Amino acid sequence: MAECIECGVSVSLHDDVEAGEIIDCGTCGSELEVIETGPVALDTAPELEEDWGE
Amino acid sequence: MNIGVLYSRIRRDEKLLLNELRERDHEVTKLDVRKLQFGLSEPPAALSACDLVVDRCLATSRSVYASRFIDSYDVPIVNTPETAAVCADKAQNSLVLENAGIPTPRTEVAFTKETALEIIESFGYPCVLKPVVGSWGRLMAKIDSRSAAEAILEHKATLGHYEHKVFYIQEFVEKPDRDVRVVAVDGAPIAAMVRSSDHWLTNAAKGADTNEFELDETARDLVARASDAVGGGLLGIDLMETSSGSYTVHEVNHTVEFKALDEVASTDVPGAVVDWLEEKATQEVVA
Numbered sequence: 001m002a003e004c005i006e007c008g009v010s011v012s013l014h015d016d017v018e019a020g021e022i023i024d025c026g027t028c029g030s031e032l033e034v035i036e037t038g039p040v041a042l043d044t045a046p047e048l049e050e051d052w053g054e
Numbered sequence: 055m056n057i058g059v060l061y062s063r064i065r066r067d068e069k070l071l072l073n074e075l076r077e078r079d080h081e082v083t084k085l086d087v088r089k090l091q092f093g094l095s096e097p098p099a100a101l102s103a104c105d106l107v108v109d110r111c112l113a114t115s116r117s118v119y120a121s122r123f124i125d126s127y128d129v130p131i132v133n134t135p136e137t138a139a140v141c142a143d144k145a146q147n148s149l150v151l152e153n154a155g156i157p158t159p160r161t162e163v164a165f166t167k168e169t170a171l172e173i174i175e176s177f178g179y180p181c182v183l184k185p186v187v188g189s190w191g192r193l194m195a196k197i198d199s200r201s202a203a204e205a206i207l208e209h210k211a212t213l214g215h216y217e218h219k220v221f222y223i224q225e226f227v228e229k230p231d232r233d234v235r236v237v238a239v240d241g242a243p244i245a246a247m248v249r250s251s252d253h254w255l256t257n258a259a260k261g262a263d264t265n266e267f268e269l270d271e272t273a274r275d276l277v278a279r280a281s282d283a284v285g286g287g288l289l290g291i292d293l294m295e296t297s298s299g300s301y302t303v304h305e306v307n308h309t310v311e312f313k314a315l316d317e318v319a320s321t322d323v324p325g326a327v328v329d330w331l332e333e334k335a336t337q338e339v340v341a
Contacts, residue, residue, distance in 0.1 A: 018072065020064040020086060033063070046063070050215060051114040053189020053259075054290060054311045 002040040006030040013040060055335045056081040058104035060120060060131075062088055062112045066313040070324040071110070078328065087116050097127035106335040107131040108288070110309060114142045114187055117309055130338040132331070133287035133308045140284045141308035144186045144222055147284070148305075154283035156276060157302045159294075160225040167207035170221035174203045180226045183210075187217055189307075190259035196226065227302060229294040232256055234267055234301070236291045237312050237323060239330040241281035243269055244312075245319035258314040266318045273301055280306050288327060 001010045007028035017023075021034045022045050031045035057080050061068050075082050083104050090098045101107065107124055109131055111117035122135040133141075140146050151158040160177070163186075164170040174181055174197060183195040183206060197203045210218040232250040235258070236243050246269050249262040256262045269277070273293060280291050280303045290310030293301045316323040 016069075016073070018064045018069060018084075020061055020084065021069065022063055022065070049113055050192075051187050052112045053114070053192070054307045054309050 002042050004028060004030060004032065005042055005044060006032075011042070055105050055332065055339075056083055056103045057331060057335060058083040058085050058101060058107035058129075059110055060085040060087055060107055060124070061110045062086070062116060065112070065311065067311050068110050070313065070316065071108070071327065074324040074328045075331075078332075080332075087111050087120055090120070092120065092123040095127075097124070097129060101127065101129050104129060105339055106331060108331060109133060109138065112309070114189075114309075118142050130334070132334055133289070134285055137285035137287045137289075138308050141289070141306050142187060144184055144188075144305060145220065148222075150283045151280060151303055151306075154279055156279050156283060157296075157300065159227050159302055159304055162223050164221045164223070165219060167204075167211045167221070170207050170223060171200075171203055173221075173223045175200065177223060177225055182224045182226050183207075184222045184224060185218060186220050186222050191255040191257035193218075194255060196254050224304075226254075227294050227304070228297055229256075232262075232295075233304075234269075234273065234293040234295065235315065236269065236273070236277050236293065237310055237315055237327075238277050238281055238289050238291055239327070240286045241278035243274060243277055244323055244326040245315055245321040246273075247315050247318050249314075258311075264314050264318050266320060276301055276303055284308070288330065 004011050004025040009027040011025050019037050023032050032042040033045040035041050035043045057075055109117055109121050118138050121131050121138045124131045125135045140150055145163050148161045162173045180196050180198045185193045195206050232248045233256045236246040246267040247264045248267045249256040249258050249264055251262040277291050284306045290307035292305050293303050312323045
């Protein structure tokens with residue numbers, strides 16, 4: 001579990017969560033980036049940029 | 055093997071790759087492109103252990119520059135910077151396809167809105183205006199009338215980044231509400247799917263339905279030739295079926311997403327990608 005930095009609720013995470021992974025807060029819908037895994041720390045996910053994609 | 059995964063964001067695609075690499079007991083060096091510094095001669099220390107780096111950068115600009123630097127340090131990288139540069143830009147992509155004799159939609163480029171309007175009028179309506187850099191169907195315009203053309207060109211010229219002043223205009227292909235996405239390694243298809251939608255844009259990112267697609271010989275030949283034309287590698291090749299029963303290749307993607315394909319394909323897509331990465335890394339180690 002980790003705390004959503006936007007709304008403060010507990011966000012459940014998979015056991016194999018990776019640094020750099022993006023997760024959604026089920027409560028406020030924010031996109032969050034996992035910046036550390038031990039222990040898990042979250043930050044706001046980077047904003048979509050014009051040249052993102054495949 | 056030590057495989058470096060260059061990324062800016064771990065999507066499901068990267069997670070599938072990382073899991074597959076680890077399950078096969080490869081060492082994985084995660085390379086967050088946001089934290090790397092690229093000098094002119096010395097590689098970042100994190101790269102030193104890598105037998106091969108796979109570029110999974112989400113941002114085209116990062117992919118193009120980082121792959122160029124990594125290649126200059128003689129660290130093997132897929133895809134190559136040459137492939138990345140061609141695939142990153144739709145105009146360059148169209149040119150290499152055309153020059154290789156691969157059927158591709160009629161396309162013209164202009165640099166002022168007046169000239170772009172002349173092209174649009176000569177193509178007739180509908181036609182398509184695309185940004186030269188972009189993905190997921192963003193900022194694509196199907197233009198149905200002169201007034202729409204004038205408005206969109208004005209917006210792009212006034213509000214857009216300078217790349218939006220490169221007007222890339224393409225004929226509208228009357229495809230059967232679907233297109234074909236092939237994931238291929240050096241021209242050999244791993245799997246393919248059709249992306250179907252009532253909307254004229256059939257990107258999976260736009261919510262299109264996806265189903266596995268069996269490639270015929272014509273499509274396989276075009277995939278191999280399109281891959282060669284851009285320099286090979288791990289690629290997503292997009293084809294549209296034409297009314298004459300053949301195909302046209304509209305673009306080749308160099309940091310291909312494959313999670314949607316993996317969900318519908320009978321082939322283990324990340325497994326096949328890692329098979330290929332192992333082959334490439336072995337070749338580099340032997341060389």
